[in-house]
Amino acid sequence: MGVPTTTTDNTLTSLKTSRKQTTSHRIALGDVTQNNMGQLKRLNSVLFPVHYTDRFYKDVLEVGEFAKLAYFNDACVGGVCCRKELIAGTPEKSKLYIMTLGVLAPYRNLGLGTALLKHILEHAHSINSSPTPQNHPKFTEVYLHVQTSNNEAISFYKKYDFEIVGTIQDYYKKITPPDAYILSKKLLVE
Numbered sequence: 001m002g003v004p005t006t007t008t009d010n011t012l013t014s015l016k017t018s019r020k021q022t023t024s025h026r027i028a029l030g031d032v033t034q035n036n037m038g039q040l041k042r043l044n045s046v047l048f049p050v051h052y053t054d055r056f057y058k059d060v061l062e063v064g065e066f067a068k069l070a071y072f073n074d075a076c077v078g079g080v081c082c083r084k085e086l087i088a089g090t091p092e093k094s095k096l097y098i099m100t101l102g103v104l105a106p107y108r109n110l111g112l113g114t115a116l117l118k119h120i121l122e123h124a125h126s127i128n129s130s131p132t133p134q135n136h137p138k139f140t141e142v143y144l145h146v147q148t149s150n151n152e153a154i155s156f157y158k159k160y161d162f163e164i165v166g167t168i169q170d171y172y173k174k175i176t177p178p179d180a181y182i183l184s185k186k187l188l189v190e
């Protein structure tokens with residue numbers, strides 16, 4: 001949902017370029033736990049112009065693989081937090097909502113955002129293809145809100161076949177522009 005934290009710092013730009021050229025870096029994903037929740041809170045406070053409540057972080061601990069931290073050479077530099085949403089009237093179906101997905105600016109364009117997004121899509125797919133229906137209602141869609149000015153995030157999600165399916169005027173209360181696109185990707189239900 002957030003806006004990009006832009007940087008014009010040349011040091012950071014060259015750092016990013018040289019990292020992309022090298023093959024020695026290590027990208028890893030890790031669980032969100034009570035013990036590292038502080039890292040997720042710090043990341044979100046830098047990445048998004050929205051204050052997330054204690055309730056948000058409590059819920060994050062309940063979603064298992066749908067919340068992850070991303071590490072670049074063991075430094076925690078990104079994260080994703082999703083929410084599972086039931087669809088009224090269709091108990092066998094659900095949606096996955098991406099509440100936050102972000103990577104610190106100096107570590108962008110290195111594949112970390114892709115690693116986080118792929119992880120949650122693969123987990124949703126594994127639930128959808130699971131033969132045990134009691135596991136969880138199948139996910140028909142993954143969606144999120146993005147500020148209409150956030151071209152970086154829009155390009156990122158479009159690359160992974162998300163489509164703009166709607167616009168909500170005045171979705172955000174304290175940031176400009178206040179309007180949000182709804183980006184959505186349909187998922188296969190087997």
Ligand SMILES: CC(C)(COP(=O)(O)OP(=O)(O)OC[C@H]1O[C@@H](n2cnc3c(N)ncnc32)[C@H](O)[C@@H]1OP(=O)(O)O)[C@@H](O)C(=O)NCCC(=O)NCCS
Binds near residue numbers: 098102112115155159
């Ligand atoms: C959106 C975001 C998560 C992408 O993370 P990232 O780690 O830079 O993503 P990746 O390195 O995996 O990029 C994958 C692809 O996205 C596209 N992309 C990423 N940044 C882009 C940019 N600034 N302009 C155009 N395309 C871009 C590219 O196609 C890229 O593929 P390529 O490396 O083959 O060129 C990151 O920009 C971010 O954290 N933004 C701020 C938080 C935010 O707005 N989150 C979205 C709302 S929840």
